[in-house]
Amino acid sequence: MIKPQFNPMIGPSTQVLINMGARYAPCMHNIKAIQGATADRPILFLCPNATTNTAICPLSTLCGFGGVPDPIFDGNADQTPAPDQWFRFIIPIFMHAGIIHIGFNLLLQLTVAKEMEQAIGSIRFFLVYMSAGIFGFVMGGNWAAPGIASTGASGSLFGIIALTLLDLLYSWSERRSPVKDLMFIILDMVIAFVLGLLPGLDNYSHIGGFLMGLALGICVLHSPNSLRRRLDEGSAYSAVHGGQGLGPPFFKDPIGFFKGRKPLWWAWWIIRVAVLIGIIVVFVVLLKNFYADRSTCEWCKYLSCLPIKDWCDLGVIKDPNAH
Amino acid sequence: MASGAYSYGGGGNHAQQQPYYDPEFAHPSSQSTPAPPYGASQGGHEYSHGSAQKHNQPGRPSPFDSVFDDNAYPSGSRHNTPGGGTPQPGYYGDTGYYGQGASPAASRPNLNDDIPLQDRTAKDGDMNDHVYDANAPKPGGKRRGNIRVGELGMIGAGTKRIPFVVYLFSVIQAAVFIAEIVKNGTPSNPLCAASLVADLLSRNLHGLPHHD
Numbered sequence: 300m301i302k303p304q305f306n307p308m309i310g311p312s313t314q315v316l317i318n319m320g321a322r323y324a325p326c327m328h329n330i331k332a333i334q335g336a337t338a339d340r341p342i343l344f345l346c347p348n349a350t351t352n353t354a355i356c357p358l359s360t361l362c363g364f365g366g367v368p369d370p371i372f373d374g375n376a377d378q379t380p381a382p383d384q385w386f387r388f389i390i391p392i393f394m395h396a397g398i399i400h401i402g403f404n405l406l407l408q409l410t411v412a413k414e415m416e417q418a419i420g421s422i423r424f425f426l427v428y429m430s431a432g433i434f435g436f437v438m439g440g441n442w443a444a445p446g447i448a449s450t451g452a453s454g455s456l457f458g459i460i461a462l463t464l465l466d467l468l469y470s471w472s473e474r475r476s477p478v479k480d481l482m483f484i485i486l487d488m489v490i491a492f493v494l495g496l497l498p499g500l501d502n503y504s505h506i507g508g509f510l511m512g513l514a515l516g517i518c519v520l521h522s523p524n525s526l527r528r529r530l531d532e533g534s535a536y537s538a539v540h541g542g543q544g545l546g547p548p549f550f551k552d553p554i555g556f557f558k559g560r561k562p563l564w565w566a567w568w569i570i571r572v573a574v575l576i577g578i579i580v581v582f583v584v585l586l587k588n589f590y591a592d593r594s595t596c597e598w599c600k601y602l603s604c605l606p607i608k609d610w611c612d613l614g615v616i617k618d619p620n621a622h
Numbered sequence: 623m624a625s626g627a628y629s630y631g632g633g634g635n636h637a638q639q640q641p642y643y644d645p646e647f648a649h650p651s652s653q654s655t656p657a658p659p660y661g662a663s664q665g666g667h668e669y670s671h672g673s674a675q676k677h678n679q680p681g682r683p684s685p686f687d688s689v690f691d692d693n694a695y696p697s698g699s700r701h702n703t704p705g706g707g708t709p710q711p712g713y714y715g716d717t718g719y720y721g722q723g724a725s726p727a728a729s730r731p732n733l734n735d736d737i738p739l740q741d742r743t744a745k746d747g748d749m750n751d752h753v754y755d756a757n758a759p760k761p762g763g764k765r766r767g768n769i770r771v772g773e774l775g776m777i778g779a780g781t782k783r784i785p786f787v788v789y790l791f792s793v794i795q796a797a798v799f800i801a802e803i804v805k806n807g808t809p810s811n812p813l814c815a816a817s818l819v820a821d822l823l824s825r826n827l828h829g830l831p832h833h834d
Contacts, residue, residue, distance in 0.1 A: 309826050310799075311806035319802060348807065393791070393798050401799050408792055416785035418776045425787050452795060463774070470775025479771050524775065 303345060303352050307497075308397025313448050318347035318363040320390035321448040322436045325616075326362035326382050328590055330445050332616040333358075335376030342370070342616060358382070388440065392432040394450040404452050412459045419462070423519045430515055430578075431458020431508040437585050438507030442599035444614030449501040453491070454508030460487060461512025462520065469523040495603060498610045502603035517574045522567050530564055 306312060317323045325333055325344075333342045346356035347363065359366035367382035395401035416424040435454025443449065464484050471477045488509070495502030521527060549556045588594060604611040769775045 306826060309823065311802045315802060315806045319798075319805065393795050394802065395795060395799050401795065405792055405795065408788055413785045413788045414774060416788050417781055417783045418774050420783065421785070421787045424785075428787065428791070452791070466774050466776050470769060473775055474769045476771055483771070521776070 303349050303354075306397055308395075308400040310395065310397025310400065312349070314345050314347045314349050314361060316394065316396060316450055317361055317448045319394060320364070320387055321394060321450045322387045322391045322439060323362070323448045324440055324445045325358060326367055326384045327387050327440065328383065328593070329376055329378055329381040330616065331376045331593075332445070334370045334372075334378040334381070335374060336370070336372050337374045338372040341372045388433050388436045389429075391436060391450040392429070392452050392455055395452070396450050400451055404456060407456050407460075408452065411463060412456060415459050415462055418466075419520065424459075426519060427458050427462060427512055427515050428455040431455050431461070431511040432504075434511040434582065434585075435501075435504035435507035437582070437589065439501050439503035439603075440589050441585055442596055443501055443503050443603055444600045444611075446616045447501060447603075447614035449504060451501075451504060453501075454504035454511075457491070457505045457508035458512025458515070460484065461509045462516045465513065465516040465520055469520070473524060496605045498604065500603075506602065511578065514574050514578050518571045518578075526563060526567060530561055 303312065303314075310316075313321075317326070324330060336342050343355045344358050344361045345352070346354045347361060348354070349356075357369045359369045362382065362384060364384055364386075367384060368378065368380050370378060395404060412424075412428075432452060432455035435457070436449065439447075439449050464481075467474070467477065467480050467484065474480060491505050492502060494500055495505050522530070547555045600611055600615075
């Protein structure tokens with residue numbers, strides 16, 4: 300936990316996390332500072348079981364899972380084949396960096412997320428949870444410092460928190476004290492964002508997960524309550540629909556589903572479709588940027604670190620550091 | 623046509639009626655039927671329930687009858703009608719209405735003022751009070767304040783579905799974390815949670831860098 304570097308989350312070393320599937324860009328694509336380095340100043344990697352800063356192993360050993368093409372350090376940043384462990388966008392949702400990390404996340408998951416799943420059902424919940432988590436890591440892969448290994452279900456949980464915010468906004472007039480509810484959520488987000496600026500925490504997971512949760516929530520949640528009342532729709536996510544305004548379920552009668560609908564119903568569905576298309580576009584653009592364009596953003600890392608001491612240098616791949 | 627589940631005496635005023643139920647007339651408020659002709663011919667008289675003064679065929683129920691009527695009161699019982707009794711339909715024309723445009727005052731020109739029902743109708747403007755409209759939502763005034771801090775406002779929240787995904791993922795995450803600890807290496811028994819925690823803490827806290 301402290302070797303080769305102190306882990307504030309009270310957990311395994313970064314190298315162990317990388318070896319077990321953390322989001323770690325050098326295992327996922329070519330990086331200019333790595334593959335583009337030359338043989339006289341190669342980038343070195345610590346072994347998964349390293350306890351000192353001198354236990355050097357090839358990148359392939361560190362990455363594990365059958366290995367990746369080791370950089371040959373010929374100065375060519377576009378080495379082929381390139382590392383391509385794409386599953387590192389998904390696996391880290393189930394990993395955590397330490398006791399504190401998993402403690403907070405499980406607390407949130409077993410309270411807020413549990414209620415949300417009971418409210419919206421398992422399928423929608425699964426969709427939002429996984430999409431938000433993956434998108435958080437995709438954002439981090441694009442804009443966080445390349446040497447940072449990132450784990451945690453925080454992105455997913457932030458997606459669920461976004462759903463609670465949407466739920467609050469949709470049912471504002473039915474709340475006893477909506478402003479207080481909003482304050483709670485905002486406070487939660489602020490605390491998480493501030494904590495994410497600490498070294499070792501990846502704010503991109505939080506930010507990306509939250510944005511994806513908002514967008515997906517518009518798509519998969521019911522319409523705002525005021526809209527539902529005006530459309531006189533049924534009131535449950537269950538398969539048995541109530542209310543006079545609802546048409547037949549879509550799969551039983553696809554054409555009839557769209558008949559006799561009011562303009563507001565159409566308007567909300569158009570918004571949903573537009574947001575869904577937006578989500579797909581953003582995903583595609585970010586993935587393309589990650590794998591092909593690889594444009595970087597020098598200031599972006601400051602969304603996830605404070606320029607104190609060398610905090611913002613964490614994860615920046617510099618030679619000749621042994622990472 | 624009426625279903626023949628009852629019988630009427632023919633013609634004249636009858637003191638007693640057999641109780642009946644005619645599904646045709648089970649929802650009086652949804653029908654709008656004209657007031658029966660009130661006039662001198664009826665003035666001051668008792669009236670019998672239903673059929674006698676209406677233009678209907680014998681054996682057919684009066685359109686002004688209602689399932690909510692209490693048929694137990696004979697014609698002479700006007701003065702001891704119980705205070706909580708149902709409104710007599712013939713008096714009002716049909717079960718829920720005053721008749722077309724008729725008001726309580728207009729339709730009782732010949733009645734004694736000390737019938738208790740008069741007071742009741744004077745303050746109860748809606749004679750549909752025993753007809754329940756199941757679909758009518760409560761007015762918005764009750765809505766605010768139903769959802770407390772921390773609760774979900776989503777309709778459907780609070781259902782008792784089992785959150786399979788949350789439970790499954792939590793188990794997976796805990797298991798993966800234990801595997802991480804094991805892989806990280808620990809000298810003591812990896813299955814002993816207490817020693818695990820102690821080991822983690824000692825490894826991390828001993829090496830805390832000093833911040834100035």
